[in-house]
Amino acid sequence: MNKISPQIKYFHESILQQTRLSQMCGTQELFCDRYEIVRILGRGGFGITYLAKNAVLPGQPWCVIKQLSPKVTNTSIWEKAYQRFEKEAQTLAKLGSHPQIPMLLDYFEVNGTFYLVQEYIHGYNLAYDVKRNGLKNEAEVKQFLKEILPVLEYLHENQIVHRDIKPQNLLRCKYDQRFVLIDFGAVKEELADVCENSLDSDATCTFVGTIGFAPPEQFSLRSVYGSDIYALGMTCLYLLTGKGPLEFAYDHNTDEVCWQKEVKVSNSFAKILGKMLKISLKERFQTIDEVKRALDLEEYVPSLTQCLTIQSPKVNNKTKAQEPSSQKYVPYIQRTAIAIREWKEKRQEKAAFNNLKQYLH
Structure with a gap:
């Protein structure tokens, strides 16, 4: 009789575990003696996400269970994957203290499959919002x-790149209207990295992210902070047009999305969107702080532009007559204060004009 290798047997147990959890949906059977599986929320290349209730806690609070299944049959590679999973889960636990990130409630492994249990956010995603409200x-x-x-x-x-920013992963909380960012790709990419660097010919390496929202550098599993900025820019285009990335035309020379004729925005805001969506990392915003400063400056563009086109008013005789007589005595301290105030005003105007010139160019 042929024996089944431990690696293959372990892999089959993982597949059975995934199937069993799906079969528990809508039943009274408890997963891990505490979770009542309600329904499937979504499926992806790395596993399935379930809506569940914690049946052993008062009030049976809602939660989300993410089932991650690295497709490896080599035991040593699986152990490396588990180490990466545990490390990333601990990182997510630290990040969950932020009000716009779901709290990590638990993480564990059962029969070769990894599980993350997170806070359930009552609300709706941006894709649904656009379809419902326009x-x-x-x-x-x-x-x-x-x-x-x-x-x-x-x-x-905190040295974390989200890797999968898109309207479906941005929720508007029902109770306080805050935006919450869900479904981090960090854990998935760490598991994919284990597969990529393994010698296991059966391992399946999966691109982490969403085609169209993810920039080119992300396809090589080399995500940077600017990758999230590009995806956020594509999300803005969706909010403005209702179109997904693959519904736009693309420039054959630069591979950049042709969106300018699809939206009605000011020239100054179009410049910001354009820089967020640059294919070249060198031309794209490098940090979130750069995007924030551009938005802050953009608010003052109309008034500053007007200042650049307005000439200083000429002083006429009437104005001179209204000025204090040169014979009137002004104390030294008062004259000094006036001079300092005028110097500060000129310095602020000069700085504002320089910032505007740089922005417009």
Whole structure:
């Protein structure tokens, strides 16, 4: 009788575990003696996401169970994958203290399959919002950016690249209207990296991200902070047009998306979107702080542009007559204060004009 190798047997147990969990949906059977599986929320290359209840806690709170299944049959490679999974899960646990990131409630392994249990966010994603309420205008998209950029900055400060920013992964919380960023690709890419660097010919390496929202560098599993900025730019285009990335035309020479004729935004905001969506990393915004500063400056562009075109008013005789007589005595301290105030005003005007010139060019 031929014996089944331990590696193949372990792999088959993992497949059976995935099937069994799906069969538990809508039943009274508890997973791990505490989770009641309600329904499937989504499927992906690395596993399945379930909506569940914790049946042993008061009130049976809702939660989300992410089932991650690295497709490897080599035991040593699986052990490396588990080490990566545990490390990334601990990182997610630390990040969960941020109000715009779901809290990690638990993580564990059962029969070769990894599980993350996270807080369930009651709300709806941006894709659903656009379909239900219609397209967003420029002001609404700017407000969206102001609300979501701080959480991305928080991630990047903790050396985390999200890797899968898109409308479906951005939830508007029902109770307090805050945006929440879900479905981190960090754990998935770490598992893919184990496969890529293994000698296991049966390992399946999977691109982590969403085609169209992910920039070119992400396809080689070399995501950078600018990768999230590109995906965020594509999300803005979706809010403005209702079109996914693959519905746009692309420039054959640069591979950049041709979106300018599809949206109605100011020239200054179009420059910001254009820089977020640059294919070249050198031409794209490098950090979230750069995007925030560009948005802050963009608010003052109309008034600063007007200042550049207005000539200084000429002083006429009437104005001179209204000025204090030169014979009137002004104390030394007062004259010094006036001079300092005028110097500061000129310095601020000069700095504003220089910033505007750099921005417009």
